[in-house]
Amino acid sequence: MPLDASLVGKTYPPTEPYEVGREKVREFADAIGDPDAAYRDERVARELGHADVVAPPTFAVVVAFRALDVIVADPDLGLDYSRVLHGDQRFAYTRPVRAGDRLSATATIDTIRAAAGNDLLTVRSEIATVDGEHVCTATTTFVARPAAAEDAAEQR
Amino acid sequence: MRPRWEDVEAGAALPQREFRVTRANLVRYAGAAGDFNPIHWNERFARAVGLPDVIAHGMLTMALAARVLTEWAGDPAAVVEYGVRFTRPVVVPDDDTGATLTVDATVGDKLDGRRVTLSLTARCAGVGVLSRARAVVQLA
Numbered sequence: 001m002p003l004d005a006s007l008v009g010k011t012y013p014p015t016e017p018y019e020v021g022r023e024k025v026r027e028f029a030d031a032i033g034d035p036d037a038a039y040r041d042e043r044v045a046r047e048l049g050h051a052d053v054v055a056p057p058t059f060a061v062v063v064a065f066r067a068l069d070v071i072v073a074d075p076d077l078g079l080d081y082s083r084v085l086h087g088d089q090r091f092a093y094t095r096p097v098r099a100g101d102r103l104s105a106t107a108t109i110d111t112i113r114a115a116a117g118n119d120l121l122t123v124r125s126e127i128a129t130v131d132g133e134h135v136c137t138a139t140t141t142f143v144a145r146p147a148a149a150e151d152a153a154e155q156r
Numbered sequence: 157m158r159p160r161w162e163d164v165e166a167g168a169a170l171p172q173r174e175f176r177v178t179r180a181n182l183v184r185y186a187g188a189a190g191d192f193n194p195i196h197w198n199e200r201f202a203r204a205v206g207l208p209d210v211i212a213h214g215m216l217t218m219a220l221a222a223r224v225l226t227e228w229a230g231d232p233a234a235v236v237e238y239g240v241r242f243t244r245p246v247v248v249p250d251d252d253t254g255a256t257l258t259v260d261a262t263v264g265d266k267l268d269g270r271r272v273t274l275s276l277t278a279r280c281a282g283v284g285v286l287s288r289a290r291a292v293v294q295l296a
Contacts, residue, residue: 027188033220034226054232057219057225057226058215058222061215081193087241088240088288090238090240093233096233
């Protein structure tokens with residue numbers, strides 16, 4: 001079933017604030033096997049000019065996915081999440097994510113299009129502090145594979 | 157030692173890195189990132205939706221590739237832009253070896269503001285798993 005293209009341009013409500021915790025940053029860094037002290041040691045982070053420990057460059061996905069979860073579950077869109085793969089991901093940072101940040105993501109459907117039998121859904125998530133300071137733009141493309149052609153995603 | 161913008165040359169290759177990805181890594185990443193899609197830990201589910209086996213989170217592949225950038229730059233916050241396309245899944249077998257990801261990065265253009273562009277490749281079993289993998293890094 002094709003996705004409803006009339007939803008292009010729709011902006012969803014901002015997500016509930018997500019507070020970036022030091023231990024969560026450490027857990028994320030551990031999960032990607034990265035021993036960098038700037039993720040763990042406030043003193044090292046300060047020497048690099050940061051107010052607190054910083055998060056790895058892809059950490060913003062934790063916040064962005066909270067917004068994407070709402071879109072994926074939007075009955076108006078009609079997405080079958082069991083057939084969805086991550087197609088593209090991009091981050092553009094105004095400043096790094098730091099421990100102590102209270103972040104909210106506001107997601108907008110940028111494009112919906114069909115390619116090689118798949119539906120491609122591109123969502124732009126603007127991540128900002130609760131005080132309105134922009135931190136990161138995360139742009140995500142999901143590939144929804146048709147049920148009948150399992151290989152389509154690999155062939156595009 | 158953080159690289160200085162003056163000393164960086166276009167076309168220079170960053171040190172190649174290899175990363176091992178096992179099922180245990182996927183479970184750990186799922187918890188840390190809050191991404192519990194069963195295609196990343198449940199073989200039965202993955203096959204039912206037409207995948208060859210459990211596959212790694214694209215975001216884990218992307219995060220591992222970024223380590224080449226952050227280790228080179230000497231400050232994780234130096235990565236100011238980073239984007240990839242996930243072209244092929246990283247299939248992670250249920251064994252102790254898992255999959256091996258090989259990541260290379262090359263300096264592209266030197267930009268104003270002491271920034272450089274980099275392009276990355278990531279291969280698994282000899283096959284590219286990312287394309288259009290590019291970053292902008294702020295140098296000291």
